[in-house]
Amino acid sequence: MDASSSANPTTLKRKGKTSEREMGIFAVQCEECHKWRQIDTQEAYEQIRRRLLEDQFVCMQKEGTTCEDAGDLVYDSSRVWSVDKRGLPETPRGFRRSLVMRKDYSKVDAYYVTPTGKKLKMYSEIEDFLKATDPDYDSRMLEVFSFTVPKIMEKTVPKRTKE
Template identity: 40%
Template sequence: MDNQAESSSPETNKTPKSQSSMTSASVIVAFAVQCNNCYQWRKIATEEQFEDFRCNQTADPFVCNKLPGFTCEKPADISVDSSQVWVMDKPNIPKTPNGFKRITTLRGNYSKVDVQYLTPDGKKIRGTPGMVSYLQEHPEYNHLSLSDFCYEAPKIVRDTVPKHALKNPADRSRRRKKRSKS
């Protein structure tokens, strides 16, 4: 779950990770965590269970036997490959408050993941300033603070991004600028 170099393989790092696997349509199709002992990936059944493991990663690292019927001897449930785009959250992101939903959206050009929160009344909030305003306007949430929300975007595992998307979009914009100047 620590920030890692985009070109390194998550399976070879010695720090357990939490990831979600996304398709190009930006739909999360699986949540997974990496065992702190055997470094194998385990699929997590629900987003809530995934958040439980993610928010306590440092204090209580995930190990295979936390899942019923699993041990480190059992083969990995999933491996990081390019069949889907993988994104990696940092450790210890707070569990999403009840009634709110943390939404992560992969941009169509695979350049970044955007984070926003959906409030209980259906409003989408894209950043800290918006959440400050929302919490001030809704005293029923005075038990919440900004530290209950994390807008830091998950890192994209570059080795899983389709090759056609790896072309640097900045190169195209530089070429356009050069052409317009000539």
């Protein structure tokens, strides 16, 4: 990865037999030492991601960590990496945002899980849900939802064995 990339990737563990390849590891690259720091919760990761346009991420922002410490993760093909767009909004309270890698690694799909456990895959579904559940619905409420998915880093995708 080129050093100018201060993007915030999510990584996907290739091992582990989950039926869905949901991304469960979140990492941010330090602007100073370029090491990758794993961020423990999606919530904390999303906060950093939202601020990345204004605030550069450095190791010190992770509690008890400095640039002297070894990196938490190495950017290599032991995991499939995908890089998020900076500045994406944080998932609204009560909702969960899920990123799922397609089996052929061609695309990441994003969806939101509502507080009642319903999966919403399009803006129109979110709109309908908010309208139905919130009497003070306002279209601006949609601005904190985003289906912008991270870019898959091709070089980390496992090579297909040719038939």
